Amino acid sequence: MITHVSHPTASASGTEDTGGQEHAPARVALVGAHGFGLVHLRNLARLAAQGALVLDAVADPREPEPGSVPEGTPSYASLEDLLAGRPAPDIAIVATPIQMHGPLAAAALAAGARLYLEKPPVPSIAAYRELLADAESRGAAVQVGFQSLGSHALPAIEQLLASGEIGALRAVGAIGVWTRDLAYYARSRWAGKRLMDGVEVVDGVVTNPLAHAVATALRIAGARREEDVASVDVDLYHAHGIDADDTSVVRLVTAGGIPVTCALTLCATETAEPWVTVYGTEGEAQLFYTQDRLIVRTEAGEREERYGRTDLTENLLDHLSHGTGLLSxxxxxxxxxxxxxxVRTAPEVRAIAPGYVDWVGEGQAARPIVRGIEATLERAVKAQATFAELGVPWAAAVGPAGLLTLPDGQPVAELCDGAHLAPALSPRPYLHPVRTLAGTTVTDHLPLDHVWHLGLGLALQDVSGTNLWGGRTYTREAGRYVWRADHGRVATESMDGPRGRILQRLRWEAHDGAALLAEARTLTAERALGPADDGAWRLTLHSRLTAARDVILGGPGSNGNAGGGYGGFFLRLASCTGARVFTADAEGETAVHGHAAPWIAWSARFDGGPAGRDGQGAEAGVVIAAAPETPDDPWFVRLAGYPGIGSALAWERAVELPAGEALERTFRVWFVDGPVDPERAAALVAAPDATAPDSAAPEAGA
Structure with missing residues (x-):
């Protein structure tokens, strides 16, 4: 359709009143004829051929490339010269370095033009507010160049959610894996700068190259205006020798409570199409926004759909002539x-240590690859966590809430309070990393396969209808796992203790914040005793749970998931190879899982330890004694799918705990350097106690 633009006036509402008139094709001036300006020139040529507009003039300090501008098109060295030399254009397209957007936009608006402003519109929120107020006072249209917002896949996603096909929206995530070489940052003085000559630039992966991923994720989550965002966290790094970021996580929560996580890098192994994932309670939709390609996944299967896109320049023309709403x-x-x-106000961007970066290519084609970055980005999005919170080795360290040491002061484990965790992970305290005496890490947290698995701790999937495990909930009614807004948290009320011991008072809260349980937990570390004590230390975890009201303690097993009775003590082990799991009379996942035994042991070669003889990690093991209060509780074991051990509190039947009554469990866990066999495991468990595990346990609620 050929669109002509009238010469509107501002109405009282600040919108443009076309009066239903159509006149000559719009006169367009392009400011910035190089770089992305060349993309605009090609698009303008297409639209000019349709009679929709006329390229009235271009402005750039450098002469346009030969053949890029139609012969006879006036060219000026600056927008100031252009406006002084001819009537103001109907539309000014600004495709210049970021730091010039604000002044050029203001000049164009003052001359009476409407704007197409490349992203990001300006390099600070103060400049944004000033520009927005200026445009609104003039009733002038301003389109921002987030081209992905013209995708017809976006209304299709709205329909998916409205129809209930993928359920209710619970989260949005974006992943961008691109590459950039040295030449990319050498192309101009402002590339990769936060500041240049004292002027804000803010040219990082979040705000420029992969800004479309952020903008698309925000739009899907329903966040458009400033007030639509409740909170923002950023975690910024670079592998290139630049000021700005090239590998970052943005985590925000919308005013409507939807979490949005964007994990982006320009230091990938290879460039891939970036995507935004829409997480629903009954499925998900993955949008590859540069291709307008949507993949929908539900229990019914998977399908792929492709959509068209409305060009933002055409949308601006239609807005001016017919009042069509602006897409961006x-x-x-x-x-x-x-x-x-x-991003602008964040502390200085942190450099990724060279030991975690591989460089490929020669000369200006050289580029960095951050090792394992693709899996790290995916993990960040699924866990809604920053690199620092994931414990990525090159990221900033997040200080632990506490440090568990042996009585002689040697640290063996860190205590995380879990306060930063996403609500869907059921935030709670846990130990991670837990290390052997030789330094081998044997725990994992926020792993990609089950991001709600958190080191060593206590968790239950059903406490009177509240999920305190994380992830989906298994319900008897559905007969399957379902996403529900039922996640609670375990909050730390106090923590203290002498060296070698941590005393915690914890509050188990329902999804509505009401108190369910008061817990007194004691963590004691000491060197192992007895003939098998070489290279081992022992953790004693004692817990006293007191019901704040009548509660029912259950989980998937008590809700009908046969063989899935996990909940209670749980240890998510670190990545390992050659793993064996055994008791005194059984070995292997099938033989051990679901059965009671006085102790259970795990022996493997762990990736997170000092290299062994063959450079494949260190051999280490874990031995866990059954709780003396309930020695017949079955063991929950996973080896083939992921490495984990638990002691089931409600394997088949829930536990009823009346108000004021308490439930106690004591677990002794040995962390061993070197391989563990049944004889060594039995000797560790048989060794005498050095302390009474609950002698210093605080009274619940005291």
Whole structure:
């Protein structure tokens, strides 16, 4: 359709009144004829051929490339010269370095033009508010160049959610894996800068190359304006020798409570199409936004759909002539500007240590690859966590809530309070990393396969209808795992203790914040005793759970999931090879899982330890004694799918705990350097206690 633009006036509402008139094709001036300006020139040539517009002039300090501009098109060295030399254009397209957007936009608006402003519109939220107020006072249209917002896949996603096909929206995640070489940052002085000559630039992966991923994720989550964003966290790094970020995580929560996590890098093994995943309670939709390609996954199967896209310049023309709504208006860029401001005001970007970066290519084609970055990005999105919170070795360290040491002061484990965890992970305290005396890490947390698995601790999937395990909930009614807004948390009320011991008072809270349980937990570390004590230390975890009201303690097993009776003590082990799991009279996952035994042992070669003789990690093991209060509780074991051991509190039947009554469990766990066999495991368990495990346990609620 050929669209002509009238010369509108501002109405009282600040919108543009076309009066239903159509006149000559719009006169367009392009400011910035190089770089991305060349993309605009090709698009303008297409639209000019349809009679929709006329390229009135270009402005750039450098002469346009030969053949890029139609012969006879006036060319000026600056927008100031252009505006002084001819009537103001109907539309000014600004495709210049970021730091010039604000002044050029203001000049174009003052001359009476409407704007197409490349992303990001300006490099600070203060400049954004100033520009928005200026445009609104003039009733002038401003389109921002987030091209992905023209995708017809976006209304299709809205329909998916409205129809219930993928359920209710519970989260949005974006992943971008691109590569950039040295030449990319050498192309201009401002590339990769946060500041240049004292002027804000903010040219990082979040705000420029992969800004479309952020903008698309925000739009899907319903966040358009500043007030649509409740909180923003950023975690910024670079492998290139630049000021800005090239590998980052953005985590935000919308005003409607939807978590949005964007994990982005320009240091991938190879460039791939970036995507945004829409997580619903009954399925998910994955949008490859540069291709307008949507993959929908539900229990019914998977299907792929492709969509068209509305060009943003055409959308602006239609807005001016027919009042069509802008797809990427300046006003609806406020949520993105909240993200940009968080990036702008963040501390200095942290360099990724060279030992975690491989360089490939020669000369200006050389580029860095951050090892394992693809899996790390996916893990960050699924866990809604920053690199620092994941414990990525090159990321900033997150200080533990406490440090568990032996009586002589040697640290053996860190205590995480879990306060930063996403609500869907059922935030709770846990130990991680837990190490052997030689330094081998034997625990994992936030793993990609089950991001709600958290080191060593206590968790239950059903406490009177509240999920305190994380992830989906198994319900008898559905006969399967379902996503529900039923996640609670375990909050730390106090923590103290002498060296070698941590005393915690904890509050188990329902999904509505009400108190369910008061817990007194004691963690004691000491060197192992007895003939098998070489290279081993022992953790004693004692817990006293007191019901704040009548509660029922259950889980998947008590809710009908045969063989899935996990819940209670749980140890998520670190990645390992050659693993054996055994008791005194059985070995292997099938033989041990679901059965009671006085102790259970795990022996393997762990990836997170000092290299063994063959460089394949260190041999280590874990031995767990059954709780003396309930020695017949079955063991929960996973070896083939992931490495984990638990002691089931409600294997087949839930436990009823009346208000004021208490339930106690004591677990002794040995962490051993070197391989473990049945004889060594039995000797460790048979060794005498050095302390009474509950002698210093605080009274619940005291």
């Amino acid at each position: 208006s300046l006003a609806n860029t406020g949520a993105f500007m909240r993200v940009l401001e968080a």
